[in-house]
Amino acid sequence: MTRLRLLACLLAGLAGTAQAEITATEAWARATPPGARNGAAYLYINNSGESDRLESVSGKVSERIEIHAHIHADGMMKMERQDGVDVANGTTTFEPGGLHLMLLGLDAPLVAGESFQLVLHFAQAGDRTITVEIRDARQ
Secondary structure (H helix, E strand, O other), X not given: OHHHHHHHHHHHHHHHHHHOOEEEEEEEEEOOOOOOOEEEEEEEEEEOOOOEEEXXXXXXXXXXXXXXXXXXXXXXXXXXXXXXXXXXXXXXEEOOOOOEEEEEEEOOOOOOOOEEEEEXXXXXXXXXXXXXXXXXXXX
């Protein structure tokens, strides 16, 4: 019976460790002018474990939040909505001109010095709540 309890404790510890292998850091968004309906957010997703997938993002800052990428097609750059993003072992960068989170239908302007929360929904790791700092648009 003691061995069974020990095994159960070890497995429970491993399950918690798997979820802790994905972190999001340095989340930020540019301030928007009054009346702007859309904004964007950027961050780093660090994965020190098995590959996972960011399936969606939610938050109260806007009507909806989409994962977008800038794609070079037909000699032009355009934004394209992504159904999700594979997050391999390492760092996945969301940055201007690349992957980013589109904040569509902002509830209010994004004001420099303020912040808001988003929830990242991963296929394996579950949900991660992050705080997004709003920076001056000139940065």
